[in-house]
Amino acid sequence: MTEAALPAPVAAPAVDRERLAAIGFVLPSFVIIAGVFALPLVLLLGVSVVDANGLTFAHYKRLLGTPYYLGVIWNSLRLGLLTTLIAFLISYPAAFALARARGALRSVLLATLFLPLAASVIVKAFAWTILLRSDGIVNETLIALGIIEDPIRMIFTETALIVGAVNIFLPFMILPIYAIVAQLDPRYAEAAATLGASPVGTFFRVILPLTLPGIIAGVALVFSLSVSAYVVPTLLIGEKYPTLATTIAKAYLLAREPGFGAAAGVVLLAIAIAVVALSARLSREPK
Amino acid sequence: MMTRAAIIVCWVMAIALALFLIAPLLVIAAASFSPTPVFDLPLTGASTRWYGKISRLDGFWPSLLLSLQIALFSTAISLVCGTLAAIAIARGKLPGAGIFATALVSPLMMPGLVLGIALLQGFRAIGFTAPWATLLVAHLVITLPYVARTMIAGLARFDFTLIEAARTLGCTYPGGVLRVMVPALAPSFLIAGLFSFLASFDNYPVSIFLADVRTKTLPIRMLQYIEEAPDPTLAALSTLILAGTVILLVVSDRVVGLHRMAGTSD
Amino acid sequence: MSESSPHLVVRGVSKRYGPTTVLDHIDLTIRRGELVTLLGPSGCGKTTLLRAIAGLAQPDTGKVELAGRDITNVPPHKRNVGVVFQSYALFPHLTVAGNVAFGLKVRGAAKREIDAAVERALSLVKLGHLGGRRISALSGGQQQRVALARAIAVEPDVLLFDEALSALDRKLREEMQVELRRLLQDVKATAIFVTHDQDEALTMSDRVAVMNKGRIEQLAEPRELYLRPASLFALNFVGLSTRISGTVLAADNGKVDVETKLGRMSALGNFQAGSPVIVAARPEQLRLGEQGEANSAAGRVRSVVFQGSRTLVEVDAGAGESLLAELSGRDGAIPRVHDEIRLSWPVTETFAFPMEAQA
Secondary structure (H helix, E strand, O other), X not given: OOXXXXXXXXXXXXXXXXXXXXXXXXXXXXXXXXXXXXXXXXXXXXXXXXXXXXXXXXXXXXXXXXXXXXXXXXXXXXXXXXXXXHHHHHHHHHHXXXXXXXXXXXXXXXXXXXXXXXXXXXXXXXXXXXXXXXXOHHHHHHHHOOOOOOOOOOOOOHHHHHHHHHHHHHHHHHHHHHHHHHOOOHHHHXXXXXXXXXXXXXXXXXXXXXXXHHHHHHHHHHHHHHXXXXXXXXXXXXXXXXXXXXXXXXXXXXXXXXXXXXXXXXXXXXXXXXXXXXXXXXXXXXX | OHHHHHHHHHHHHHHHHHHHHHHHHHHHHHHOOOOOOOOOOOOOOOOOHHHHHHHHOOOHHHHHHHHHHHHHHHHHXXXXXXXXXXXXXXXXXXXXXXXXXXXXXXXXXXXXHHHHHHHHHHHHHOOOOOHHHHHHHHHHHHHHHHHHHHHHHHHHOOOOXXXXXXXXXXXXXXXXXXXXXXXXXXXXXXXXXXXXXXHHXXXXXXXXXXXXXXXXXXXHHHHHHHHHOOOHHHHHHHHHHHHHHHHHHHHHHHHHOHHXXXXXXX | OOOOOEXXXXXXXXXXXXXXXXXXXXXXXXXXXXXXXXEOOOOOOHHHHHHHHHOOOOOOEEEEEEOOEEOOOOOHHHOOEEEEOOOOOOOOOOEHHHHHHHHHHHOOOOHHHHHHHHHHHHHHOOOHHHOOOEHHHOOHXXXXXXXXXHHHHOOOOEEEEEOOOXXXXXXXXXXXXXXXXXXXXXXXXXXXXXXXXXXXXXXXXXXXXXXXXOEEEEEEOHXXXXXXXXXXXXHHHOOOOEEEEEEEEEEEOOEEEEEEOOEEEEEEOOOOOOOEEEEEEOHHHOEEOOOOOEEEEEEEEEEEEEOOOEEEEEEEEEOOEEEEEEEEHHHOOOOOXXXXXXXXXXXXXXXXXXXXXXX
């Protein structure tokens, strides 16, 4: 074979071949995400603005113009906000302890995170219905401790809802925070201290900004999960706390109002997308 | 002093969090041994009779079988597709890889219920209504993001020079992938498979819109039992599912170590 | 096949990535048993050339022959080369012995044969006792040895080292350089090293190829490379030097007279009168005071760096030029900073290079 037998153009197809292989590799996933995720969501948007007579915004008017449905939207947001806030307040300090834990203690603590994460949401929600019954273990403990005299009604209250939601979505808050905290170099805090920062100053100027990516990830995940939770409100509070999720389910499964259900779905989707977009933007901001 | 107080607060929170998280699981396990049909806790005795009644629950076996099938098949398909996509993304030869990676994991952050109704509308629009098949296709969107997220992270740490080393030692390219990349990524495969299986097996919000009277997944069936007639049989069933999960977790811990699942490297 | 016959031949190999020419018609012939280093800054094409020899990069033009066989279009797994990667690329899921056995297993060798080869290779790198260890349980130096054993175990026609010692700390690296050279000579291996470390190149190789911008600027034995650099780039990249710019006044049969800002100097080189050049000399050629038939210049000492057996003296000669002299105790008293001194160096050790874009 002479030199001329290997002309320069050989290289260009080689590069193209690599790119072609890459495209071939992502193609199945692309088909799934585009066809079974993106496209149906676009279609849903379409369903929400049409009825038998053509284009209509009636569903949105009903959703955003009726006090009842505004209350429903607020219920969803309130569930999301309260769950996220409480989960954060518990998780943030706990993540630091978890990051310091070593050996068997760390294994046990991590197991208590992963086991509930792997356990079925329905199983956990069911457990809370047992725990919070008026003759349940929580009431009996409170009575035994002398905190209350008579059993208080907890199941089917907002307290039950929030306790259950925090319990179920907590792992999604602590894991991203823990992942960041565990990699936090203790020398940052030491450096800040040698530079004259007080413990409080070190926390707000060094620790908090460095762990912010984990906080943002956890907050975004827990909020978007809890704002759209369905099983938890259904089992722990029921009809008297209607949310967007239960409204959607009712519209499709009982009332047969797909257009209205789709509109509620689009509103819920918009909330989720806003949270994701906001968190992506926040975590990209320069430190 | 302030620092010491903060450390104490951290530990108190961690212990409280651990107890709080584990409480419902312990309660379920305890309730499943209840001697009476009501959940009297603390237990006044112990009985295993509820475990015997699980198999007599209405429609239990078909639902369990269906959920296992859907979870296994969707996980298997997602493992193949998601790994291939993650390889293309990690090699950096793909235009727009970053955007595509985001798109791949985005269903994780989207409300499952909305995906459920969107798929219901979409499948109806094209006349695709066979429940088993629609459930499988829908669960691909549930499982693929878990696989993609884990495999992209795993491959980002994978040194592709290993494949080159295998090639210079006598492996073909596919041979190198099989002999070196697959074993080196075994922990990632395991984690991805585990979480994607559990996500599918536990899914309710998507499945509920695609199931019909005869084709109900286990979570749908369980919610129905709870709403109709909650008794310790359900606790027994839940405990069995939990036990299965514990076994899966213990095995994975033996193989890869739990702390690696939390995303830390040491 | 005799010792001096060409064993690895690279002929007219070029490679472009988009608009960048990474290899520009490389010719390189290596004899059997020779240790050759490709030396150059990052981006000079040395690693791409190594990868082209290993089959991991496909050249656009040209061909590669190994052990009398044209391997230009042979995939890497059929080339019978051994590569030691910069990151070592040890398989994390296999033990030390598993890594070393890998190449032979893939080749389908018998178990007894594999075991014997693994033992041989591991004892060669002095790791005979660590066969059962996991890779993650090894130190960096041990991993380097395992990577070497793995490459040697398949008895390759050529061993290729891609910055293989650069991850080791300095002391370990210097020990490995000497040990590796002795080991490769013992097993009569033909090897190519890629490095940007001139000390490594000079220590390890029979010949060094200095590469720059996809071309081999000079291929020579280490001593010749240092004493007779063929280009300004080679001069700059290997060792230190005094460099003074000027213009050729007269040329005479391999010798030129150059007008510089420090006065008239003579140097070896072939140029036409009027050419802009740089005259250069190695620092150890510069002596204090005058000497016969020598170039000389005076200035004020800017810095004095004591380096054990020698002292490096930098002199500000004015007009933006500086001189670098390496003085030993035998040269008399070492000057101090701010001293006014005169340095001279023989014309036969002064070289003129065409002035080009500084590398």
